Amino acid sequence: MTTPPTHDPADRDEERAAHRADSVPEETEAGADDPKRQAEAVLADSDERLEDPSGTRNESTQTPGEE
Secondary structure (H helix, E strand, O other): OOOOOOOOHHHHHHHHHHHHHHOOHHHHHHOOOOHHHHHHHHHHHHHHHHHOHHHHHHHOOOOOOOO
């Protein structure tokens, strides 16, 4: 029996950032000094919102109201 490979979460984050940096044509057209770094920031913000949706809702000016 073989053991499944372990995946380092940092590797997964690297893959996500690389994919995100190349996947948004509007941002490519607009130009970015560092698309990979921009992608990392966007994904970090997204992860934070996913981990604390009610906190995000309370802080947001775009998403008023209760859960």
